[in-house]
Amino acid sequence: MYLRKIFNTSGQRICAAVLFAMAALFFAMASPAPAFAEEQPISVPLTYISGFSNWGPTIATGNALVWPIAFEVRISVQKLPPLTNQMYAAWFINPQTGTDMLIGRFNTASDGSAIIDESFPGHLAAGYSMILITVQPNTAASASSAPSNLRSIAGYFQGNSSIIQQIKHLPDTGPNAQHPPFEPASAYSASATAPAATKSASWQITLLEYGLLGISLAALGYTLRRSLKIIKNVRIPDKTDLR
Helix, strand or coil, X not given: CHHHHHHHHHHHXXXXXXXXXXXXXXXXXXXXXXXXXXXCCEEEEEECCCCCCCCCCCCCEEEEEEXXXXXXXXXXXXXXXXXXXXXXXXXXXXXXXXXXXXXXXXXXXXXXXXXXXXXXXXXXXXXXXXXXXXXXXXXXXXXXXXCCCCEEEEEECCCCCCHHXXXXXXXXXXCCCCCXXXXXXXXXXXXXXXXXXXXXXXXXXXXXXXXXXXXXXXXXXXXXXXXXXXXXXXXXXXXXXXX
């Protein structure tokens, strides 16, 4: 009777520890993935802007998805006619300084559509808050040159509404371009850095999940060790004890 009680008590402890470990493991697996895989992109609608755009059909549209932390960008365009002796180029524009960064060069299909995916090392520098599509000469020398003055569709990062007021100044093209005074950097929103906060919060959740899993596994190991020790010290009754 005493031996059965010992085994029942040990079995209950083991079952409880196993159930706790399985629950923690299920919670960790069912929770969202870490934030480094969850950075939310900034969506930038691209349209023909009256008073700024000066090339191509006014019905052309597009959209850009920008991941500032991962420094990736996907741009899709529609209704831009294919080019023969020229190429389209996509640019990041910094309205504060008038500087630019080439995203990539492309051409459109017969239906006027194209999709480009680019990734870069590091992360997107602060201040780049506009995307511009231009038409460039199809020469090797133009690959790293500044945006031409043939401006097609463009768009600004949401949250930087003040860019609308100064969009007619962009971009400053050419080697002798003059940069008008732009607003201070404090006027720009923190939308580009918002994903970093999400990353930090999600990392905290992930650490909590793995912490619970580690505690449950440690509890399981301790319970098994104690149970085996108790069982080892139990003397199995022989025939003499049963008389």
